[in-house]
Amino acid sequence: MSDFEVIVVGAGLAGSVAAYELAKLGKEVLVVERGNFAGAKNMTGGRIYVHSLRKVFTDEELADAPFERKITHERISLMAPDANFTVDFSSNAMDNPDTASYSVLHATFDQWLAEKAEEAGAEMIYGIPVESLLKDENGKVCGVRAGEDEITADVVILADGANSLLAKEAVGYEKPPANQMAVGVKEVFELPAATITDRVLAGSDDEGAAWLFAGDATHGTFGGGFMYTNKESISLGVVAGIEACANGDAPVYQMLEDLKNHPAVAPLIKDAKVVEHSGHMVPEGGINIMPPLVADGVMLAGDSAMMCINLGYMVRGMDYAVAAGQLAGRNAAVALEVGDTSAAVLQCYVEDLANSFVMKDLCEYYAEPAFLEGFTRMFRGYPEMIRDILNDMFIVDGRPAKRLLNMTWPKIRTIGIFNILKDVRGALSAL
Ligand SMILES: Cc1cc2nc3c(=O)[nH]c(=O)nc-3n(C[C@H](O)[C@H](O)[C@H](O)COP(=O)(O)OP(=O)(O)OC[C@H]3O[C@@H](n4cnc5c(N)ncnc54)[C@H](O)[C@@H]3O)c2cc1C
Structure with a gap:
């Protein structure tokens, strides 16, 4: 008998949603998160499209979600060192509950999701990284090793993000080549809500902008700058291809310094206080670098399975992580019901994903990273x-x-x- 029916590694969006689904279906689920709280160790831009959350939570539950601002302005800039050309798009469709998107901060949003999982009955452990996987004599994953502990489970869901240290052990996945991965750095600038509203010309303190910059933001190399308005802060950062960055003229933190001082950006963050710095990997290669999604006793969801796209005018990973977490949780529950958590049965997760927008999008944009x-x-x-x-x-x-x-x-x-x-x-x- 295992200690838990399911262990989820990582309390990001994919992990907490998987745990929430499983707990709601009455399964014994443990989430192990290396950060001291959900959202402590991960990073996003970021803006989340709510459609996939609406399939997990009711409108009443979502009313409490710590969304920052509804995105009502999409801006894209072509940035030269001394000039900036911007397209600003707004549309009534951005107001529609099914198609709306919101800026979020991982530190608050991931905690809210983790609380939802906990309220549904999931157990959470924080501050302990999973170091390796336990396997039985047939090579089937049957638990995790975390610190001094060995904890067993019938299924392990890896939701440990873009730099998964466990994917190789789980499904034999080698790290993707450097030209398929990007690195992101971000700073969060605190400002009064009304100042932000004025500076981005938003209609109210609940509305804001998503802004991407191509060109000088990455010193002319592959990548781009981003800016998202939160309630009382602005998230500003740069995502640059790792290989392009290594061959470029400046490290990524210098690109961010220069973006902050660019005449088009400096007035947005004038007199603001920096309250957060972070850096993270972005799996931009998408479908081209996707690992096998299941093996005996184990499933991968979200960034650990490279479910992310960067189209230049839009970065998406969070709505994929939510949808994949939901499908992983549901299909793990089905496998537990039939008493068989082998890869053959967990394959139903892969099939559900293939029929979902997640794999359809990733397949549609397979040629875009190159x-x-x-x-x-x-x-x-x-x-x-x-x-x-x-x-x-x-x-x-x-x-x-x-x-x-x-x-x-x-x-x-x-x-x-x-x-x-x-x-x-x-x-x-x-x-
Ligand atoms: C700079 C940047 C900008 C982005 N902008 C956007 C955006 O605007 N919109 C969008 O939709 N997407 C965006 N993305 C992508 C998006 O953030 C990710 O796709 C999404 O967060 C993936 O969620 P996840 O749950 O799979 O992984 P993560 O959010 O990375 O969560 C993984 C969790 O696992 C934990 N963990 C890792 N290893 C272990 C271990 N060994 N043991 C225990 N816990 C572990 C981590 O601490 C973390 O909490 C951006 C990403 C970056 C880096």
Whole structure:
């Protein structure tokens, strides 16, 4: 007889949702989290799309969720060292409960999710990392080793994030190549709510912006900057491809320093107090670097299974982690009911995922990481071209004016019309 029916490693979104589902189905579940509380050791941008949470929790439960601000402005900037071109999009669809998204802070949001799991009956242990997995004589995972303890379970769910130390032991997964992973650094800047609202031109203190910066934010290398408005703080950071960063001209923390001082960003965080620094890996390779999702006695969900996409204009991992956690919990319960937690039965989780938006999205965007990595002109080239064209359009110095075509054509030729057409074609086929 095992100590628990299920052990979940990690109290991030995937882990707490899996534990919540299992506890609600009456299963004995233990969550082991290395941080001193849920959200202490992980990191996000971040904005969560609520659709997958709405399949787990009722509207009444979600009314208590510590969302920061509803995102009502999507901004994308092409950033040159001395200029910034921004598109601002807002739409009534952002207000619809099914399609809304909110900024969140892991420290508060993950604690709320963990409390939900605990209230449903899950047991939580904090401050202890799982160091390795227990296996029986047939190689089936049958528990975890955490500190001095060996704790047994019929199923172990790995929800231990992008840098899983256990995935190799569980499913034989080798670390992905550096060009498929990115590193993110972030600082959180405290400011009065009304100041934030004014600075991003939001309609109220409950509304805010999600803002991505391509180009100079990563010194022209593959990656981008991000900014999300919270209730009384601004999350500002940079995500840069690990390989691109290693070959670039500056480390990622220097990119963030420079982004903070960029003329388009500095006024947003003026006089703010830095209250948090963090760094984390982002599994940008998505489906291309996905490990096997089950083996005998073990399942992987969320970032530990590389369920994340970065499309340049949008980063998503949290709604995938929630959905995968829910499906992992439900299917672990089914396996327990039939008394067989072998890979053959846990395969039902893989099938459910394949039919869900998680795998459909990841498959749809399989070509996008390679495209973005090779799209070097997006990060150095187009931002400067746009700056030069707009400088010509908007800067008036009293010299004889030129027609628009005569102004723009020489700038377009700096990149070349064939290169532009090639990039458009590549973008259309990958994105
Ligand atoms: C800079 C950055 C920006 C991002 N922006 C966005 C965004 O705006 N929107 C979005 O949807 N997604 C975003 N993402 C991705 C998103 O944050 C992740 O996809 C999501 O948090 C994954 O959730 P998870 O539960 O799988 O893993 P995590 O949230 O990483 O949770 C894993 C948990 O496991 C614990 N753990 C790890 N190892 C062990 C161990 N051995 N023993 C015990 N516990 C362990 C960790 O402490 C952690 O609590 C961003 C990511 C980064 C890094």
